[in-house]
């Protein structure tokens with residue numbers, strides 16, 4: 001089958017290769033073989049490829065990617081999924097130490113990781129959903145928030161942020177979100193109660209005197225200590241920098257976790273997102289109720305995976321960049337891009 005993979009760390013255009021001879025995955029009992037229609041690019045994909053994670057723990061050669069939208073090709077007799085069903089999932093293969101991600105034509109996944117794609121949702125929209133929405137579902141679950149609680153989302157126009165704003169509003173939270181001026185109207189339309197343009201005002205000033213119940217931080221750096229100061233002692237700080245390994249992040253994470261454990265600071269949550277079909281089905285319900293918009297900024301064919309990763313690595317995508325995987329690849333939609341990408345081997 002076809003897949004995009006890399007066997008050394010480096011620039012996207014130099015190391016990502018489209019290959020035609022990737023072996024087919026062998027489905028195990030309890031798993032479902034899925035023919036991938038589309039996948040999407042998440043920051044972890046380019047971080048692993050660049051060598052940002054400890055290189056010893058990265059499986060090479062690696063097929064990047066975690067998001068899947070496609071159709072069931074094969075399942076156990078008696079499985080709740082049958083060939084032809086449209087499904088979506090987060091695949092564990094997104095993790096650095098797994099060789100097999102989702103930039104390829106087939107994946108085999110545990111049945112519990114899958115959810116059905118609701119009628120009316122396109123493959124591209126479904127592919128944009130799993131990793132970012134599950135990140136938010138899991139953050140909200142550990143934060144134990146109630147209606148009216150105040151949540152601050154950093155990076156509110158990004159892949160995770162867009163989901164955080166909408167899934168939080170669907171639960172009746174009061175949501176503040178940071179983004180630049182160019183995305184402010186868009187984030188407002190998603191339902192954000194207070195949009196903070198980080199280029200013009202300090203988020204501390206915009207948050208006012210009432211302490212926050214939760215911060216979901218997709219930006220990090222100095223946002224972390226500044227946000228921790230705004231939280232209630234009983235609140236939760238969700239760091240999305242799990243796995244990022246520069247020394248400053250590691251020290252800040254350890255300090256935050258220790259203070260949280262000793263109850264000298266807010267609860268500090270930092271963990272990698274996990275596959276979860278049940279939570280993904282809950283997200284699909286929110287979408288069916290019309291409370292969740294999925295913004296696919298750009299769709300590119302699999303062969304242009306390198307270009308797609310470069311786009312995301314620029315850190316100003318609004319919503320998501322999706323890769324079309326199945327053979328009948330449509331022309332690129334959305335933003336025009338001209339640079340060359342992954343070279344066939």
Ligand SMILES: NC(=O)c1ccc[n+]([C@@H]2O[C@H](COP(=O)([O-])OP(=O)(O)OC[C@H]3O[C@@H](n4cnc5c(N)ncnc54)[C@H](OP(=O)(O)O)[C@@H]3O)[C@@H](O)[C@H]2O)c1
Nearest residue numbers: 043135155157158159160179180183218240242272273316
């Ligand atoms: N731990 C986990 O399980 C987990 C899961 C998912 C993601 N993550 C991590 O979370 C981070 C965000 O992920 P993502 O998918 O949302 O990334 P993304 O889509 O690339 O985020 C891009 C967005 O960030 C905004 N942004 C950039 N600089 C900002 C700043 N200084 N203040 C506020 N917003 C800013 C941009 O808005 P403007 O263009 O308006 O500036 C843009 O819309 C990444 O580091 C990712 O690796 C971790």
